[in-house]
Amino acid sequence: MTDLLDALTKLLLFPGFAFLFACAMLFAWIDRRVIARLQGRVGPPWFQPLADWIKLMAKEDILPTGTNGWVCAALPVLSLAAVLTASIYIPVGGWIAQAFEGDLIVVLFLLSLPPLAYFLGGWATGGVYSVIGGNRSLLQYFSYEVPFLMALCSPAILAGSWSIAEIAARQSETIWGVLVQPLGFILALVGLIGKLKRVPFDIPKAKSEIVAGPLTEFSGRKLALWHLSIEVKTVVGIFLLVNAFLGGSGVSGLLPAPITFAIKSLLVLLILSVASVLYARLRIDQLANLGWRVLAPLALLQITVTVWIGVA
């Protein structure tokens, strides 16, 4: 009975949904505040993301006539569920809910589900802007997924195991992934920006061309769930990168594990925010060129080098 209770608290409370929800709100606020300060603005108060979320939950939930209500209701839930289950396998500040050999692959698979749900959301609602947004999110899907996956395979090969907890532990003892494979870290960051559809790659939801892309027709609770899934995905993505490249929550002597983990994840968030302030939005063909001509070959080079070192 107690382990059931323990599992439930782990699932629902600590490294589970409540914690992730709070982290998502905090990260979203920090992100918007940093972007505002970099642009000379004041930025929103700390409770702004929460306020937006509550407002959206209270708003009227309408859909265009003729769309399948069930599908449109299921998609945001599917995307959020995928992201939350992915978070179970990621060690956070020393606590780990579940870990088994090969959970990196499971997490990567679960993290690539939301873009598909995002695309289906566009097609299900059928508006002009949504359909085009859906097409673009598919076109864009491969140009950042492939480099992201390959970039994350290299630390696994280096650490010789496919479990994130194992990789993090191994790295915290020996040497951080980012020092050995800086290229891998940069590729993973670029892939994460593409996955989260942040500014240089926010082509599917390009405000000035296709209003809000696939999410144009969603409103009310469904839109709130969509936004929550994107924000939680940011948190999970950052935690994944911290574990895979920055040695996770390994005890580094000076500070207790959770604080080092928090500092590292805030550092990655800062890099993401600065990246989203630095660039204009690329066109879909430019992103595809960038993806296939630059990112994928680099990722391949990265893997061959690691395998070659591994073998030697």
Added chain:
Amino acid sequence: MSNRMTIPIGPQHPLLKEPLSFMITVEGERVVDSTLRLGYVHRGIERLCQTKTYVQNLHLFERVCGICSHVHTTTYCQGVEALLGLEVPPRGLHLRTLLCELERVHSHLLWLGVLGENIGFQTIFMYAWRDREIALDIMEELSGGRVTHSCNVIGGVRIDVGDAQFSSIVSQLNDLEQRVEKLLDVIQHERTLRVRTQGIGYLSPEKIRNYCVVGPVARASGVDVDLRRDCKYAAYGWLHVNVALAHEGDVWARTMVRAREAIESLRLCRQLLVGLPEGPTQVRAPRRVPPGEVVSRAEAPRGELLYYIRSDGSDKPARVKIRTPTLTSLITVHDQLEGVETADVSVVLSGIDLCIACADR
């Protein structure tokens, strides 16, 4: 089945600051055809002004366009003063031109922010509009109004520059010039901005001539036309205007032309302020205008602005025709959009600096 789709860049769209309806037919990601419908902001100003007196019309023509309000009243007052045969004192002309140039800086910086916003470059939007605030503060200090200054009167200008204002304006001008120079430097070298604007919306000089396009859009394709230098209206007789030209003819060239023009305007502002002659700023104008016709032209931030005024001797104009420069660039949009990606539609539309309230009158 050719998957042709019609995207409405409808009257209400994040891309458009004012209502205008573009129906763009798209095949895959490529634009095939586009139709334009104006008239959503048509207020019938040309008919309305026939029921108001010359003095009241001043404030009506100021509201034709939200951004370049001063140049409209300048052209209108110039025309009526020509009909009345009034001689505006040099100090009045200098102040009138000073506000014209300040308004050009404010309009170009506003446009730069809108371009940045439309290509997803939030920071350029924030920086351009932060720097533009200084231009607005100067105009507010001069005339009491940030955008609609209502400082032009028939016979001169209603405002004056005291010594305290003089020094504060000059210091603000220097600060603004440094910032605009830095913005120009960023635009020239920022990679993603160049990639998104180069080679898009090309207009050949022949097309510019056929469609009689004016303003920065024409100057970006190498057509050297600028009424400040050719017509020498207001105080431009005392000034030497060097015109910013480019030859690539795409949105990138237009960005550079407008940025360089903003810096040129700041230089002219300082020249005007330093050489401000003494004397009155306005002469008293009678309320009735003798019968006659006049065609008055000026260089608005978007190009040649034309006012045709016919008076029949009463205190109300018989006919006022306003031709705003945005109309000429709107004709060319159909050709610019031919074969362009959907993502570039926003770049093309923001490249021609749409002022739809001007086009609709």
Added chain:
Amino acid sequence: MLRLRSIVYLLPDLMRTLFTRRSTVRYPFGPLELPSYFRGRVVVDAEQCRGCGACVRDCPSTGLRLRRDGQGGYRLLHYPDCCANCGQCEASCPTDALHLASAYVAPRLAREELAETLVEHKEERKKRGTRQTHPAG
């Protein structure tokens, strides 16, 4: 090198902006300071006003109206909802009785409540001093 630098060209600017004062105002969470030369609500000095109606005649929108009550008394009514704060009335007033203060007009729930009486004179003004005749008024 320039190719690489052009990728992060904006970085120095970002850092500079980070450490300079933010340029947005705190309003509405903080007070709003209106500059002294701001052209705001219409204010009339009742002593100076002659009731000549020059301001009403030149007002481009029907923001100012004059009600005469037969025995020479008059009331100058101001409608802030029609008024465009253009300052033409200030320029046309021959006795400089009217000027635009640097303040906003307080909003009201109903449009009618906005109308305000600026000047109210029961009896005819005694002709004091030289009354400037307005040219062809």
Added chain:
Amino acid sequence: MNLPRILELLQEVLPVARLEVQTMPIDEHSITLPPDNLHAAVRALLERSHVYHLSTITGQDVDGQIELLYHFWEGGGLTLRTSLPREQTSVETITDLIPGASFYEREIAEMLQVTFVGHPNLQRLLLPDDWTGGPPLRYEFTLPDDREEGE
């Protein structure tokens, strides 16, 4: 813009004995033409003189006639002036010579009910589709005066 050269140019094209030239303030010369020679005059201007920029076309309803003013500009202002009867007012379009004139002609067509023969798409430009109030710039069209009585 040398005016004599242009006058001589137009003289050859137009059957009128002597061209009536007026000068208007701010450096503007206006030449009155019969409506059916307008197209030939504009063609002559474009082909044999440096004038190419048509600023705009002004349409007005003045003393019983619909008057069209074609404002050109080349260093100074040049206006070609024609007047048309009020009923079945129609004139040949110049969009084949100057494509930029299409918007101006469409606007005059809806504001003054002038049919431009040969215009590619003579639809409404500014007025709403469901506008039934007749051409607004003709004097029959009256605006309610917004002044209250007793002013």
